[in-house]
Amino acid sequence: xxxxxxxxAIALSDLQKKKLxxxxxxxYSNKELVFDYQVKEELIGGLSVSVAGExxxxxxxxxxxxxxxxx
Amino acid sequence: MEINLAxxxxxxxxFGMVLAALTYLIYKPVLKLLEDRRKRVADAAEAAAxxxxxxxxxxxxxxxxxxxxxxxxxxxEDEIRKEAKADAKLLLEESKSEITAKEAKFSSELAKLKxxxxxxxxxxxxxAALTIAEKVLGSSIDAKKHQKLIDDQINEIIESL
Amino acid sequence: xxxxxxxxxxxxxKDSDLxxxxxxxxxxxxxxxxxxxADELNDVQAGELVTFGExxxxxxxxxxxxxxxxxxLSGAERIKAGDFVYRTGKILSIxxxxxxxxxxxxxxxxxxxxxxxxxxxKEMFLEKIAPGVIARQAVNQPLQTGVKAVxxxxxxxxxxxxxxxxxxxxxxxxxALASILNQRGQDxxxxxxxxxxxxxTLAQFIQTLDxxxxxxxxxxxxxxxxxxxxxxxxxPYSGQAVxxxxxxxxxxxxxxxxxxxxxxxxYREISLLLKxxxxxxxxxxxxFYLHSRLLERACRLNKxxxxxxxxxxxxxxxxxxxxxxxxxTNVISITDGQIYxxxxxxxxxxxxxxxxxxxxxxxxxxxxxKAMKQVAGSLKLDLAQFRELEAFAxxxxxxxxxTKKQLxxxxxxxxxxxxxxxxxxxxxxxxxxxxxxxxGHLDGIAVTDLVSFETEFLSFxxxxxxxxxxxxxxxxKIEGPxxxxxxxxxxxxxxxxxxxxxxxx
Numbered sequence: 001x002x003x004x005x006x007x008x009a010i011a012l013s014d015l016q017k018k019k020l021x022x023x024x025x026x027x028y029s030n031k032e033l034v035f036d037y038q039v040k041e042e043l044i045g046g047l048s049v050s051v052a053g054e055x056x057x058x059x060x061x062x063x064x065x066x067x068x069x070x071x
Numbered sequence: 072m073e074i075n076l077a078x079x080x081x082x083x084x085x086f087g088m089v090l091a092a093l094t095y096l097i098y099k100p101v102l103k104l105l106e107d108r109r110k111r112v113a114d115a116a117e118a119a120a121x122x123x124x125x126x127x128x129x130x131x132x133x134x135x136x137x138x139x140x141x142x143x144x145x146x147x148e149d150e151i152r153k154e155a156k157a158d159a160k161l162l163l164e165e166s167k168s169e170i171t172a173k174e175a176k177f178s179s180e181l182a183k184l185k186x187x188x189x190x191x192x193x194x195x196x197x198x199a200a201l202t203i204a205e206k207v208l209g210s211s212i213d214a215k216k217h218q219k220l221i222d223d224q225i226n227e228i229i230e231s232l
Numbered sequence: 233x234x235x236x237x238x239x240x241x242x243x244x245x246k247d248s249d250l251x252x253x254x255x256x257x258x259x260x261x262x263x264x265x266x267x268x269x270a271d272e273l274n275d276v277q278a279g280e281l282v283t284f285g286e287x288x289x290x291x292x293x294x295x296x297x298x299x300x301x302x303x304x305l306s307g308a309e310r311i312k313a314g315d316f317v318y319r320t321g322k323i324l325s326i327x328x329x330x331x332x333x334x335x336x337x338x339x340x341x342x343x344x345x346x347x348x349x350x351x352x353x354k355e356m357f358l359e360k361i362a363p364g365v366i367a368r369q370a371v372n373q374p375l376q377t378g379v380k381a382v383x384x385x386x387x388x389x390x391x392x393x394x395x396x397x398x399x400x401x402x403x404x405x406x407x408a409l410a411s412i413l414n415q416r417g418q419d420x421x422x423x424x425x426x427x428x429x430x431x432x433t434l435a436q437f438i439q440t441l442d443x444x445x446x447x448x449x450x451x452x453x454x455x456x457x458x459x460x461x462x463x464x465x466x467x468p469y470s471g472q473a474v475x476x477x478x479x480x481x482x483x484x485x486x487x488x489x490x491x492x493x494x495x496x497x498x499y500r501e502i503s504l505l506l507k508x509x510x511x512x513x514x515x516x517x518x519x520f521y522l523h524s525r526l527l528e529r530a531c532r533l534n535k536x537x538x539x540x541x542x543x544x545x546x547x548x549x550x551x552x553x554x555x556x557x558x559x560x561t562n563v564i565s566i567t568d569g570q571i572y573x574x575x576x577x578x579x580x581x582x583x584x585x586x587x588x589x590x591x592x593x594x595x596x597x598x599x600x601x602k603a604m605k606q607v608a609g610s611l612k613l614d615l616a617q618f619r620e621l622e623a624f625a626x627x628x629x630x631x632x633x634x635t636k637k638q639l640x641x642x643x644x645x646x647x648x649x650x651x652x653x654x655x656x657x658x659x660x661x662x663x664x665x666x667x668x669x670x671x672g673h674l675d676g677i678a679v680t681d682l683v684s685f686e687t688e689f690l691s692f693x694x695x696x697x698x699x700x701x702x703x704x705x706x707x708x709k710i711e712g713p714x715x716x717x718x719x720x721x722x723x724x725x726x727x728x729x730x731x732x733x734x735x736x737x
Contacts, residue, residue: 045212045220046221056228064201187351231251
């Protein structure tokens with residue numbers, strides 16, 4: 001079993017959830033996936049997905065942080 | 072009245088005896104008394120002279136000590152004066168060099184402060200820029216944009232997986 | 233940096249490429265007593281700094297198959313179960329600059345004295361391997377503490393580690409404080425690490441430093457009893473990091489750890505909470521390494537490496553004079569000697585309450601000044617003979633003349649080793665007093681008069697024998713002419729101050 005945490009700035013629509021879930025299932029095809037959805041306003045916009053100790057953060061907050069580190 | 076030789080002789084002998092007795096009994100002791108007195112007076116005079124002399128000596132010693140002491144005091148005073156002068160000079164020099172050192176330190180510190188101020192200003196500007204960006208982003212995103220953003224990002228994340 | 237640079241920097245944003253950020257994270261499983269257990273975080277390293285979001289920091293100590301044990305350093309109040317724990321890829325370090333002198337900092341390098349933040353010059357790692365053998369040099373320069381008993385009998389060299397050990401309230405911190413105060417004008421930086429102390433005690437300590445002008449060359453690292461165990465555990469390492477910053481600049485540093493028994497206790501607390509196996513007295517297995525790696529960083533570097541030194545004065549508190557307890561024996565074996573303080577001596581009026589018989593300095597005598605070595609040799613002998621006879625003399629009342637003389641000498645010698653903690657003495661003053669005592673010039677003075685004798689004798693020497701005092705201050709060997717002068721000085725003092733010598737007549 002593999003838990004996947006998905007955080008987004010606003011609640012995801014069913015269509016969006018489905019798209020994410022199917023592509024993740026394809027990637028981890030031999031595992032049972034458990035999805036946990038959260039709304040985190042501090043992300044400003046967009047979403048982040050954490051799988052197996054790795055956080056894929058595409059949110060605007062992460063990008064701002066990247067910018068902050070660059071300048 | 073006629074002169075009786077025998078009586079004269081008797082009188083003469085008598086007188087002689089009285090003279091001899093007087094000489095022996097009175098003249099000699101008186102003479103001795105006088106001699107003693109004279110001696111005493113002379114002794115006293117001598118003693119007085121000795122005391123006088125001693126007094127003179129003492130006075131001399133006193134004068135000598137006094138002059139010595141005053142010389143010493145003068146010398147000491149001179150020394151102290153000299154020392155004080157040297158000290159004052161040293162102090163003056165020290166404070167002068169201190170002032171110049173302080174001046175140098177002050178100006179270098181000023182320069183440092185200026186540099187630091189600039190640096191902190193830079194970080195302030197960065198912070199401000201980011202906060203502004205955050206606020207602008209936060210308020211400029213409406214529901215439609217949110218959806219679009221999420222759709223885009225889902226694709227990105229799937230790519231990155 | 234000019235303004236245009238800032239804007240050039242900002243405009244570079246335009247060209248930068250922003251991707252999906254991939255970072256390694258874990259999730260908080262549990263948080264209690266300052267310890268976080270987090271899962272995942274697969275590639276984290278032991279000793280790595282991790283963050284909990286924006287504010288909190290933690291230090292990874294335990295790596296296990298299913299979870300990672302983290303001690304929380306800051307931001308504990310915001311941690312929730314399920315929070316992400318981010319790797320930073322950095323190990324713990326503090327920012328140090330010359331400005332740090334005269335400041336009070338916490339173990340993370342933040343100022344806690346209410347003054348401005350400390351500017352950054354260099355990042356110093358808290359954990360660091362001690363300098364190697366090649367970079368080191370033998371300890372051969374003295375570090376004067378200004379305490380007669382220590383400088384004469386248990387001398388401390390620059391780069392030495394000398395343990396101060398004793399029960400509570402025997403004057404351990406006072407010796408350390410005296411040593412710090414005595415470094416004024418010596419171009420020595422002092423670091424005082426307070427571990428698990430009462431805030432009031434520390435405040436008083438800092439006030440004393442300030443009143444005596446010692447704060448101008450001292451850094452205080454404060455982890456008081458109100459701080460978490462993890463900060464108390466880190467405090468000595470931050471102190472050492474500060475000391476190393478000045479060591480690298482070729483300076484001589486004196487560092488005081490007050491005290492390491494509390495440090496060991498803090499580490500025991502952390503270890504037990506991290507569920508590490510416990511050993512003797514419930515201390516973890518690596519409690520020896522905890523102190524050895526800390527004290528091994530005290531050293532004296534050779535010329536090629538700057539020639540600086542770190543002299544460490546760790547303090548250990550014993551219970552009921554028990555030096556054979558776990559932590560005291562450990563630290564005794566790590567250090568180069570110990571100053572052993574005793575309650576009985578303290579109560580009998582012997583201050584500093586140093587037990588000369590049990591105190592040693594393993595390298596110090598090589599670093600002692602020549603003049604001091606010369607006079608202290610016979611002092612040791614006098615004291616040893618005195619101790620031997622003292623117990624014996626209590627039984628028999630009629631003693632032969634030689635024994636009586638030795639006893640009298642011994643009484644006077646131990647009397648002159650008494651010294652109030654706040655009156656440090658220069659080398660010259662110490663040599664003068666010990667010379668007078670060991671050469672029998674005090675034998676005619678009543679023991680009760682020795683205190684006033686000392687003050688008058690020293691002030692007499694200072695005002696009338698300026699040149700001699702100057703020579704003695706350099707610590708050069710006492711040779712013919714100086715010896716003559718010393719004898720003359722004592723004779724003259726005898727003539728001008730007959731009241732001390734009445735008893736003899």
